[in-house]
Amino acid sequence: MNAASNFVGPTDSSKTPRFAGIATFALLPQLRDVPHADVVVVGVPFDAGVSYRPGARFGPAHIREASRLLRPYNPVQDIEPFATQQVVDAGDISANPFNIDEAVAQIEDGARHLTETGARLVTLGGDHTIALPLLRNVARTHGPVAVIHFDAHLDTWDTYFGAPVTHGTPFRRASEEGLIDLTASWHIGTRGPLYGREDLRDDERLGFAIIGSHEFETESLASIIARLHARIAGKPVYVSVDIDVLDPAHAPGTGTPEAGGLTSRELLAIIRSLSTVNLVGADVVEVAPAYDHAQVTAVAASHVAYELISAMAPRS
């Protein structure tokens, strides 16, 4: 227990070495150790929806391992994100690795169960397929949400090999199902070659506006953040961070890397700006440790999750 807080915080790394013991996210308590949770970190070790390099099923464990080094005070935000709300690690949702439809149903069920008492989820993937059942879960409570989708890719493609539910299609399915607010959703950091011009036409019709990675060259971060906020104003917001939004220099450990991406500094700054919005849930996906080096990608992902949790924290 943190002396100044009613909430159970992380293990004190000045008393127990942070490299000892089982890695929960940020060395936080487990769900079963507290009577109530406001924010639940949960893993979804599922990657049967990938179109290229596999391995994101190992993402949750890899992010947790790198998150041992996170500390309780966030100086840029001047808050202690684990002392003003109860944050816990709920372990992993078990999802069938051989059956995408069953996995997607299991993920939605797991998410529903964890959010029944009003907690918000920060989900660690897993490939981007998992955003579909997570959006189904938030839309059941909040109606269509403004999605801020950080990704090199659009992920609004239709099918791969005839399969409608993959890591390249979650936001098309979500749009068709009425889960997203068509007037308030964004892709941020999009880049790289597409299949054709119609990808962009379809994407616009499905409700997304785009701030491409190349726009960060000529427009200030402050201006980009202002544009982002203007479109989501007043809406419930769901944030989906595909770690491949970062340049491969900042996040090599991912399945479909594209050159010319955001820096981790840019991404963290945009997420910090979301402390003023009604953030109803978030995910960090596509971390694939087999292609990572020195935890570079996992460190970035753990800080992204930390800033998302900070953005959710009540301000005094």
Ligand SMILES: N=C(N)NCCCC(=O)O
């Ligand atoms: N969601 C991620 N990371 N990638 C989607 C790439 C889809 C494709 O192979 O065209």
Ligand SMILES: [Zn+2]
């Ligand atoms: Zn991507």
Ligand SMILES: [Zn+2]
């Ligand atoms: Zn993606």
